[in-house]
Amino acid sequence: MAKIVVDVMLKPEILDPQGNAVASALPRLGFTFATSVRQGKRFEIEVAGEPTPAQLAEVEKAAEVLLSNPVIENYVVRVEK
Amino acid sequence: MRVGVVTFPGTLDDRDAARAVRAGGSEAIELWHGDADLKNVDAVILPGGFSYGDYLRCGAISRFAPVMTSIIEQANKGMPLLGICNGFQVLCESHLLPGALTRNSDLHFLCKDQVILIENTNTPWTSSFSKGQEILIPLKNGEGSFQCDDATLALLEGEGRIIARYVGENPNGSRNLIAGITNTRGNVVGLMPHPEHAIDTLTGPSADGLGFFTSILNAMVK
Numbered sequence: 209m210a211k212i213v214v215d216v217m218l219k220p221e222i223l224d225p226q227g228n229a230v231a232s233a234l235p236r237l238g239f240t241f242a243t244s245v246r247q248g249k250r251f252e253i254e255v256a257g258e259p260t261p262a263q264l265a266e267v268e269k270a271a272e273v274l275l276s277n278p279v280i281e282n283y284v285v286r287v288e289k
Numbered sequence: 290m291r292v293g294v295v296t297f298p299g300t301l302d303d304r305d306a307a308r309a310v311r312a313g314g315s316e317a318i319e320l321w322h323g324d325a326d327l328k329n330v331d332a333v334i335l336p337g338g339f340s341y342g343d344y345l346r347c348g349a350i351s352r353f354a355p356v357m358t359s360i361i362e363q364a365n366k367g368m369p370l371l372g373i374c375n376g377f378q379v380l381c382e383s384h385l386l387p388g389a390l391t392r393n394s395d396l397h398f399l400c401k402d403q404v405i406l407i408e409n410t411n412t413p414w415t416s417s418f419s420k421g422q423e424i425l426i427p428l429k430n431g432e433g434s435f436q437c438d439d440a441t442l443a444l445l446e447g448e449g450r451i452i453a454r455y456v457g458e459n460p461n462g463s464r465n466l467i468a469g470i471t472n473t474r475g476n477v478v479g480l481m482p483h484p485e486h487a488i489d490t491l492t493g494p495s496a497d498g499l500g501f502f503t504s505i506l507n508a509m510v511k
Contacts, residue, residue: 218391222436223462225396274353277346277382279389280436 210259211288212267216276217248251275252288259287290315290509292502293330295360295376297322297351301338302373302485309485310334313502315509322354332369332413332505333360335376337429337483347390347432348378357383369413369505370477374430377469377479386472386479387445388437393430394462402494403428403482404456405468409449412471413508414478417500423456424497428468428482435463435470435481445470452478 218224224246231245251271255263267285276283292310294317296303307317318330322340327333341350351357357379364370364385372380380386393399404425407418418424437445442464445451453469461481469480484498 221438222391223394223434225392225394225462229396274345274349277349277389279381279387280391 210255210257212253212255212259212264212285213288214251214253214267214271214275214283214285215248216251216271216281216283217246218281222280249275290332290506291318291328291330292316292505293318293320293327293333295320295322295333295335295356297338297340297354299339299342300336300375302336302483303338305483305485306334306336306373309488309498309502310505312488312499313504314506315502320356322351322356325355325359327356327359327363331509332371333363335360335370335372335379336485337374337376340375340379343375343432346378346382347375348380348382351375351379352382361385364477367474367476369508371414371501371505372477372479373483373485374433374481377481378432380477380479385477386470387441388435388470390432390481391434391436391462392432393434394459398429398431399433399460400427400429401460402426403460403468405453405482406456407453409452409471409475411449412452412475412478412504414501414504415452416507417504424487424500425495426482426484426487426498427494428460430461430481433461433463433481435467437464448473450475453480453482 227245227247271283292315310317454466484501487493487498
């Protein structure tokens with residue numbers, strides 16, 4: 209069984225109020241390392257056996273049509289070993 | 290005049306929308322998300338709420354409901370279609386309208402009475418208003434910040450497709466204070482605030498919202 213991961217992030221130019229809220233909460237807990245935080249979504253998709261190129265192409269399509277909104281988000285598809 | 294009102298799982302404002310349709314002089318027809326039959330309606334309203342729990346993204350899953358396939362097909366042929374709040378989000382996810390609605394800039398869920406300025410009275414949903422008219426209707430949303438790229442914004446502005454703008458302080462971070470837009474053809478309208486909650490002063494802050502529902506009757510009678 210293999211795991212295909214799709215990471216979806218807001219495009220850099222889109223305001224991310226959730227990320228900003230996290231960024232402003234960190235220093236209150238003494239964490240001072242962050243200059244910026246962006247929050248995204250991660251989908252873990254399991255398939256039987258090693259993913260075929262055809263399956264990966266299907267996942268790309270699903271990421272484009274459903275998992276992300278291309279107007280505001282970018283996505284990356286990868287296979288996790 | 291038959292106006293369909295769609296109910297998705299998690300829709301909240303279908304009853305108020307149907308009541309507003311009747312107050313505007315039309316017949317309200319219930320449409321169910323799982324049924325592709327539009328029951329010969331002349332126009333459709335996608336009401337507010339949290340369809341499919343806002344899972345994934347607001348409106349992202351509703352877009353693929355069987356009823357939406359028929360609605361998208363008819364809207365592309367010119368059927369008047371109004372999306373309010375969550376309905377607006379569904380229209381953007383369906384690509385019937387450009388842009389996207391994202392989390393309010395201050396993260397708070399809004400629930401207030403809001404003044405908006407009507408700028409385009411050429412749509413079947415706004416013809417009862419006069420251009421430049423200010424109306425007071427409720428605004429209640431968590432993800433109402435209208436976002437799009439600069440080219441789309443210039444197009445919307447240039448073609449007069451912004452039907453309404455927020456007056457005063459920007460309530461949710463929407464670009465250019467956009468409260469509602471229409472498509473190129475002018476039959477599809479998306480609006481973030483809620484006219485269906487302002488059709489009489491007994492239950493709403495004004496009766497200003499009624500204009501959206503009398504407009505649709507006028508549009509069909511013409």
